[in-house]
Amino acid sequence: MLIIGLTGSIGMGKSTTAAMFREHGAPVYDADAAVHDLYDVGGAAVGPVGEAFPGVVQGGAVDRELLRQRVLGDPEALKRLNAIVHPLVGIDRQSFFAQAQAKGADMVILDIPLLYETGGDARMDAVVVVSAPADMQRERVLARPGMTPERFDAILAQQMADAEKRARAHYVVDTGQGLDHARVQVTEIVNALRARAAAAAAPGPVEAETKAGH
Known part of the structure; x- marks a missing residue:
C-alpha cells in the first residue's frame, strides 16, 4: 500500500483536490479534521493543550482562534503545541492505515498542510503538491470570512514557499486552470501510482519461478 502525501499552501485548493482522489477510491486522511476532533469536547488534546496554554480551553474544547493567537509568530510555543498534538495524530493515523489495509486499498492519501515544514515528506512514497x-x-x-491581509501574510510566513514545494514534489x-483541468491531472497521477503499486506487488523473477515450480 503506497502512502502518498498531499500538501499545498493555504488557498491552493487542497481540500478540493483531496475530494478528487476520493472519487478514485483512494482513502484520504485529513490531518486538519483529526486535529479538530482532538480539540473538540472530549478530545484527547484538550487537557494537555489547556495545561500548556492556560485560557485557550472554552466550554470543554480548545478554542482554535485563541490557540492560534498564542502560537502565531512564536516558534517555541508552536514547538510545544506540536509536541502535544503530533503523537496523538500519529495514533489516529495508524488506525486509519489499519482500516485502509483491511479494505485492500492500494494507496492512501495523507492530506497534511505542513508536510514539508514538519519533515513528514521523508515518510511518504510520493508527494503531491x-x-x-x-x-x-x-x-x-x-x-x-474573518480573513485579513495581515493574518494571511502571517500564515504564509509559517509555510514553505510554493515554488520550493513544487520543486520538491513528485x-x-x-488548480489555477479550473476544476476540469485539475481532475484530469489527478486521474493521471492516480493511474501512475496504481501502476507503480501493481508493479511493486508483482512477484520478482525468482519468486515467480519458485511459485511456478510448486
Missing part, C-alpha cells in the same frame, strides 16, 4: 498562481491564492484566501496539481 497542490498549487495555483499567487494572485489567485490571495484572492481565494481573502474571500474567507507530482503537482495546478
Whole structure:
C-alpha cells in the first residue's frame, strides 16, 4: 500500500483536490479534521493543550482562534503545541492505515498542510503538491470570512514557499486552470501510482519461478 502525501499552501485548493482522489477510491486522511476532533469536547488534546496554554480551553474544547493567537509568530510555543498534538495524530493515523489495509486499498492519501515544514515528506512514497498562481491564492484566501491581509501574510510566513514545494514534489496539481483541468491531472497521477503499486506487488523473477515450480 503506497502512502502518498498531499500538501499545498493555504488557498491552493487542497481540500478540493483531496475530494478528487476520493472519487478514485483512494482513502484520504485529513490531518486538519483529526486535529479538530482532538480539540473538540472530549478530545484527547484538550487537557494537555489547556495545561500548556492556560485560557485557550472554552466550554470543554480548545478554542482554535485563541490557540492560534498564542502560537502565531512564536516558534517555541508552536514547538510545544506540536509536541502535544503530533503523537496523538500519529495514533489516529495508524488506525486509519489499519482500516485502509483491511479494505485492500492500494494507496492512501495523507492530506497534511505542513508536510514539508514538519519533515513528514521523508515518510511518504510520493508527494503531491497542490498549487495555483499567487494572485489567485490571495484572492481565494481573502474571500474567507474573518480573513485579513495581515493574518494571511502571517500564515504564509509559517509555510514553505510554493515554488520550493513544487520543486520538491513528485507530482503537482495546478488548480489555477479550473476544476476540469485539475481532475484530469489527478486521474493521471492516480493511474501512475496504481501502476507503480501493481508493479511493486508483482512477484520478482525468482519468486515467480519458485511459485511456478510448486
